[in-house]
């Protein structure tokens with residue numbers, strides 16, 4: 001299959017330039033001005049549009065069994081929704097139950113992901129510790145292309161990692177050349193605050209953010225960073241939601257520590273007023289952790305992206321329908337945590353970032369694909385429009401508009417946290433591995449067409465930090 005994308009402006013993280021892009025057998029084979037169109041090639045007219053690397057969402061949860069239920073999007077519907085929004089690769093999470101073998105869980109998730117329509121790769125959560133876990137981490141890195149391990153500092157009595165686990169797992173990751181990542185919230189504090197709120201009779205979704213104030217997140221971020229500093233490992237902090245966590249990252253980076261931070265599209269544009277709605281269904285639909293924050297936190301996150309202290313944008317796509325969320329209307333601690341977004345991240349970040357002048361188009365590419373590709377060692381296969389890279393492309397119309405709605409979305413769950421927002425800057429075409437999978441509103445996702453992406457250890461972009469040890 002040969003496709004040529006003609007007449008657009010290619011945008012990479014380092015520069016943008018007028019060029020045609022020729023794709024053959026799933027790879028980019030030429031990038032340049034006035035390329036010849038091979039006979040029988042499919043031609044995509046990108047005149048007046050940008051041609052960018054397909055988005056990488058470094059944080060999704062498809063088909064996740066969580067808090068007694070399973071997310072609405074599976075690997076097909078979730079990756080298909082991503083393709084409709086210009087995201088061609090997702091990084092999902094294998095989350096073993098405590099005492100479950102990491103390898104067994106990994107193979108279970110790989111089985112579920114066989115139906116993915118877009119490319120995928122896995123972080124593996126370390127939720128408990130013994131010698132088998134130590135050994136499995138080695139097998140995952142050496143034989144299964146895993147180079148990142150996740151630690152949940154929250155979710156007490158479930159998957160929470162204590163300091164001993166963090167220290168042992170960070171040390172193991174270091175010797176394997178893998179990067180530890182953390183969900184930074186002090187799970188003990190969250191638990192105690194939840195119990196106090198319930199005792200006081202504050203039981204609805206309005207209590208959710210009260211049980212997880214910024215200080216709870218900042219304590220864990222500071223602790224993870226301190227542990228990483230002592231253990232000499234890099235560390236990647238997922239879904240940074242507040243100014244205080246960003247300050248911890250900024251401080252550490254200023255001292256030369258390799259700390260990386262991720263901002264969610266939702267945290268960048270939605271504020272905590274959603275929890276005070278009288279509409280219980282609406283408020284519960286926004287329950288995710290960390291919660292949406294006050295507006296000054298949003299401003300801080302944008303500054304973090306602009307200043308380079310936050311490197312990636314993600315969604316934490318983790319959809320539950322209204323019936324699932326309703327199980328916790330009388331006890332907010334039982335509302336399954338999670339919101340969607342994989343379909344909308346690129347447009348939300350463009351609209352609120354590039355259209356306002358906060359980000360340049362190249363910076364947009366940096367925070368939507370290139371940096372994730374580099375940190376997690378998929379670059380230059382992913383995250384750049386260049387010869388030899390996968391032909392994962394999004395043709396982006398900076399003047400096209402769309403009003404986001406659950407009624408028209410491809411993702412499941414029946415709700416959209418960005419409902420009613422009109423974005424300017426939308427994908428007109430998405431190519432995944434050279435195949436046209438989305439064209440002007442028409443989704444042509446193919447179940448099972450996605451591939452697992454192996455990620456070797458010792459990413460050269462963060463390798464110096466690992467080799468110091």
Ligand SMILES: NC(=O)NCCC(=O)O
Nearest residue numbers: 183288289316318337338
């Ligand atoms: N974020 C969230 O509320 N749900 C998904 C699991 C996690 O990332 O913490």
Ligand SMILES: [Zn+2]
Nearest residue numbers: 183239289290
């Ligand atoms: Zn999390």
Ligand SMILES: [Zn+2]
Nearest residue numbers: 059060061316
């Ligand atoms: Zn998550």
